[in-house]
Amino acid sequence: MFATANYAEERGKCEQMLQKFSVLSMNPEDPPQKKYLEMIAEVNAQQRTSFPISLDDVSSFFGESSELLSNILCNTRRYVELFSEAIDNLLPARSNRISDDDDVIDVLVSQRIQQVAAGEQVDLKTIFPRELLRRFSVTFTPLSHMKPHAIREIRASSVGATVFLRGIVTRTTDVRPQMVVATYSCERCGFETYQEVISRTFRMIDNCQSERCTSDKTPGRLTLQTRGSKFIPFQEIHIQELSNQVPIGHIPRSMAIHAFGEQTRVANPGDIIHVSG
Ligand SMILES: [Zn+2]
Structure with missing residues (x-):
């Protein structure tokens, strides 16, 4: 176990590997391929949803006895999140347009961007749970000698x-579908609230926490929006x-x-x- 303060540093290492790790091409004439950057480009083009990270790659990039590799092996869940955040950071910024194949979540996100854009520049990641915006899931493939x-x-x-x-x-x-992000809307002010669902049982939020509702001291009731929630x-x-x-x-x-x-x-x-x- 290590302190939370180190997570930023650890995420930096994950990012470094995703950017720099390369494999030789089949054709020796071609330049080495940036394996993970290519996968990130595929995620961005919505051609890929699974993101397997090979522990053999981690081992060859950082070394067989590297701290990062042993950390991944003993604290796997945390590193799934750290690699996911690293990928979030490497993905190009989300464009603010709605196309026909966007799902309900995209539409909600775009609407919210327009609402906040009227005020000032806000980092999307601070408003939406990262999980709601993600279109990929990270897994680790075991070392070949395991x-x-x-x-x-x-x-x-x-x-x-x-x-x-x-x-x-x-x-x-x-x-069956399992909810990973619950989206609620307020009956009174229409504000959307997002809740990340980590376990199979969770406590639903009842009252609106928006600025308008809290300053009025009469919080509106929240209703769960199944269509705006994310399921896997x-x-x-x-x-x-x-x-x-x-x-x-x-x-x-x-x-x-x-x-x-x-x-x-x-x-x-x-x-x-x-x-x-
Ligand atoms: Zn409200």
Whole structure:
């Protein structure tokens, strides 16, 4: 664990890698490819939503025994966020126009930009939760020399860390939408409020916190706007140990895995899968 103050520095390192990491082209005549900058360009062109970061790349960029690599492995969730923020910073500024294929969130964002633009320049990221504006999700692909573990080898100390598992899929649930950002609007002043939803249960906000409503001392009631909220696909995948992972005389252990976004609908019962996360 390290202090929050270091997060800016760590995010800087993430940004540095995304900008500078390059791989040799297939054709030796061509210049090396900036792998992650190309992926960011694809995100910007709305051609890509998954953003896998290879831990082998992290290892070759910063070194096998680098602090960043071990930090990612033991504090994975934090680094998914840091890399996401680094990508946010490297994406070109959002243009303020509405086209036919924009979704409701884009329209809401554009309206809000116009509202605030009437006043002064405001950084979009301070108004909207970053999660609402993001069109990509970061994942880490395990180091190629990592060996997948059996379920029984996972300990309480693995919580929050990257684990790499092998097992057989016994059951998958239907893919359902899970809310990641809840958008509310005020019945009284029309102001929109955004709430990031981090866990599966969350407390809904009741009262409007807008300047108008708070200065009037009669906050309006907030209603949840399903259409303006952001959802991602969610699926539960149940896996069980393979027979060769179970000591003789023991019962195979099982585990439920939560899959989001493009990780849903990839596994079917009977498949032997490697999961990391
Ligand atoms: Zn209000």
